[in-house]
Amino acid sequence: MTQAQGMVDGGGSATLRPDYMHRFRPTVAKPIISEILRSTLGNAKYQAEGMVELSTGIGEKIVERLVAEPGLERYKYVANVSIFQNNGQGARMCIGATWDPESDAAVQETFTNESIRCVAVVLAAYVY
Secondary structure, three states: OOOOOOOEOOOOOEOOOOOHHHOOOHHHHHHHHHHHHHHHHOOOOOOHHHHHHHHHHHHHHHHHHHHHOOOOOOEEEEEEEEEEEOOOOOOOOOOOOOOOOOOOEEEEEEEEOOOEEEEEEEEEEEOO
16 A cells, blocks of 8 residues: 555545555654754844845755654655744734645644744645
């Protein structure tokens, strides 16, 4: 059996949905994203001129780790990482785009230190 339930089930009909064990699980992705944010931004200071490269690098790390996660290889990921200076202001972001609610999902994680506030949103779309 492959990840997409064998692509042809026992009755000879094709199935395109991931089986239960290969569905995107936000509970698996969230700790991965959180660890990347903590390890990359733990003691970082906000410097406007370096934030584009930093947020791009974080997004790339998140996608690399999720692609390497067993059972989640058949997903395409979009990572949106926004970094703000932490001046005590509020910030909230959300992205939602679910093409197939049985297989696609979105997950969000935030990180804050004295200088930085970061919001990472990841969209996962199953590749049929």
